[in-house]
Amino acid sequence: MMGFSSIYIVLVSCLVFSAHASFTEEDLIADAGELGRIKGVNLTTVAQSINGPVTPFIAFRGMRYAESTIERRFLPSIRATGRLNDTGDIYDASSAGLPCMQPPVHNWMSEDCLTINVYTPKPYKGNDSDLLPVIFFIHGGSFTIGEGNRFNGNRMMNRDVVLVSFNYRLGVLGFFTLNNEDTPGNAAMYDIVNALEWTRDYIRYFGGDPNKITIAGQSSGAVAVTHLLVSPLSRGLFQGAIANSGTALAAWGTTENSMQGSLAIAELSGCYNSSSTMPIDTAVIAECMRTTATTTTLVTALYTYQLMERSQARLGFDVVSPIVQSFDASTSFQKFLPEHPQQVFQEGRQADVPLMMGTTRHDGSYVLGEYYNKYLKVNNLIEDAEYLAQESVAQILASLGIPNEYGVYDSIAKIYLGDSRKTGNFSEMYPGFMDVIII
Numbered sequence: 001m002m003g004f005s006s007i008y009i010v011l012v013s014c015l016v017f018s019a020h021a022s023f024t025e026e027d028l029i030a031d032a033g034e035l036g037r038i039k040g041v042n043l044t045t046v047a048q049s050i051n052g053p054v055t056p057f058i059a060f061r062g063m064r065y066a067e068s069t070i071e072r073r074f075l076p077s078i079r080a081t082g083r084l085n086d087t088g089d090i091y092d093a094s095s096a097g098l099p100c101m102q103p104p105v106h107n108w109m110s111e112d113c114l115t116i117n118v119y120t121p122k123p124y125k126g127n128d129s130d131l132l133p134v135i136f137f138i139h140g141g142s143f144t145i146g147e148g149n150r151f152n153g154n155r156m157m158n159r160d161v162v163l164v165s166f167n168y169r170l171g172v173l174g175f176f177t178l179n180n181e182d183t184p185g186n187a188a189m190y191d192i193v194n195a196l197e198w199t200r201d202y203i204r205y206f207g208g209d210p211n212k213i214t215i216a217g218q219s220s221g222a223v224a225v226t227h228l229l230v231s232p233l234s235r236g237l238f239q240g241a242i243a244n245s246g247t248a249l250a251a252w253g254t255t256e257n258s259m260q261g262s263l264a265i266a267e268l269s270g271c272y273n274s275s276s277t278m279p280i281d282t283a284v285i286a287e288c289m290r291t292t293a294t295t296t297t298l299v300t301a302l303y304t305y306q307l308m309e310r311s312q313a314r315l316g317f318d319v320v321s322p323i324v325q326s327f328d329a330s331t332s333f334q335k336f337l338p339e340h341p342q343q344v345f346q347e348g349r350q351a352d353v354p355l356m357m358g359t360t361r362h363d364g365s366y367v368l369g370e371y372y373n374k375y376l377k378v379n380n381l382i383e384d385a386e387y388l389a390q391e392s393v394a395q396i397l398a399s400l401g402i403p404n405e406y407g408v409y410d411s412i413a414k415i416y417l418g419d420s421r422k423t424g425n426f427s428e429m430y431p432g433f434m435d436v437i438i439i
């Protein structure tokens with residue numbers, strides 16, 4: 001009896017495998033309701049082991065999910081509606097959309113960049129009872145760099161899931177705010193909510209289950225995941241969450257007041273003069289930032305600002321973080337973040353879904369690199385054993401916004417650097433620094 005059932009299982013898995021092994025031309029076309037028909041491309045995964053099996057999958061790339069933000073710079077994006085191809089029958093989703101503006105600026109980037117990608121191992125045949133769970137992945141990159149299509153299903157499609165990745169506005173274009181209705185901040189977060197609503201509405205046409213969506217992200221993507229747990233705009237849009245190396249509760253994960261940083265950015269963009277004795281006119285600054293400053297100017301302004309901040313051992317993330325929108329209530333749009341996430345978590349009002357958190361190994365190397373190149377090097381401290389032994393850990397923790405209450409700096413140094421903390425030797429201390437930064 002045992003033998004019979006295992007033969008049966010082998011047969012069934014052969015059938016399943018051959019059904020997956022290749023697609024017909026028809027399989028590559030998703031009939032996506034009001035979006036119209038969409039043609040994807042046929043790819044295969046990277047094997048999980050040498051000479052291991054690979055899985056074919058279909059990639060639908062570069063689908064616009066929100067209207068162009070060129071006319072809506074710094075403002076909440078608006079969901080795109082209707083057919084993806086308004087001149088023909090089928091939308092060609094074979095290539096990725098242009099990345100959002102980021103350093104170093106290239107002419108193949110665009111301020112109009114809000115596209116989404118779907119990767120599926122199984123074409124949808126109209127049977128809603130065997131839809132696959134969905135992973136909605138928010139890419140990382142300090143809210144400053146990166147693009148969705150880099151997470152392209154090459155490995156994830158070895159599993160029975162549908163993967164969604166997408167672009168959202170980055171840097172100054174994604175976060176500039178004077179904390180008023182004109183420049184409300186969180187532009188990137190509104191993009192993310194729009195992408196998530198798009199996923200809820202259309203993922204079924206790609207074989208994904210709109211009632212089994214897990215939001216996932218790494219680094220700043222994880223910060224965004226934990227913001228979605230508390231934002232009133234994302235309630236009910238997902239059923240699980242995975243946050244890797246980041247949280248809204250980190251000092252760089254939420255800004256309460258970025259006015260000083262915003263003005264510095266505006267000055268570097270030629271839209272504000274701090275030496276002038278004229279009173280600050282936020283409407284004039286906002287107008288200049290929206291219409292006069294070029295995208296290249298804004299990207300460069302952020303770079304310069306962070307260089308200045310980091311030369312003083314600060315992170316410079318305050319101008320590219322989600323902000324608590326404390327300005328007077330708006331009529332034209334809802335606030336993504338009306339209160340600090342800490343308050344919501346403390347009172348247990350976050351989305352009631354399973355949450356998995358972790359840390360990507362060595363993820364602190366990025367910030368450590370910035371600290372090394374833009375602080376230690378600039379201030380000649382790399383070989384300053386006394387500074388490294390006495391002050392470095394405190395400096396890093398202070399820059400992360402952690403107060404030295406109850407002598408916590410010493411305990412942290414002991415836990416993460418062990419005996420190396422007393423050596424004052426960077427080579428011996430840096431693994432500990434990396435852990436302090438990311439954990």
Ligand SMILES: *[C@@H]1O[C@H](CO)[C@@H](O)[C@H](O)[C@H]1NC(C)=O
Pocket residue numbers: 022023024025028042043056
């Ligand atoms: C998809 O790719 C596989 C492997 O490269 C190939 O055998 C198959 O013919 C392709 N199918 C289509 C519809 O292009």
Ligand SMILES: *[C@@H]1O[C@H](CO)[C@@H](O)[C@H](O)[C@H]1NC(C)=O
Pocket residue numbers: 085086087088089090091092093
């Ligand atoms: C829209 O359809 C037309 C006609 O089939 C085709 O030539 C064109 O490439 C399509 N555009 C896109 C963006 O897919």
Ligand SMILES: *[C@@H]1O[C@H](CO)[C@@H](O)[C@H](O)[C@H]1NC(C)=O
Pocket residue numbers: 127128129130
């Ligand atoms: C739909 O999928 C379920 C589960 O795989 C299967 O039992 C059912 O027969 C399918 N229905 C149709 C109409 O193919």
Ligand SMILES: *[C@@H]1O[C@H](CO)[C@@H](O)[C@H](O)[C@H]1NC(C)=O
Pocket residue numbers: 273274275276277
């Ligand atoms: C800024 O204002 C000061 C004081 O009014 C003035 O001297 C300076 O030229 C202004 N700088 C720019 C770039 O306009």
Ligand SMILES: *[C@@H]1O[C@H](CO)[C@@H](O)[C@H](O)[C@H]1NC(C)=O
Pocket residue numbers: 425426427428
């Ligand atoms: C610092 O530590 C490294 C690695 O242990 C060692 O090679 C190096 O000689 C040390 N430098 C000093 C100045 O002690």
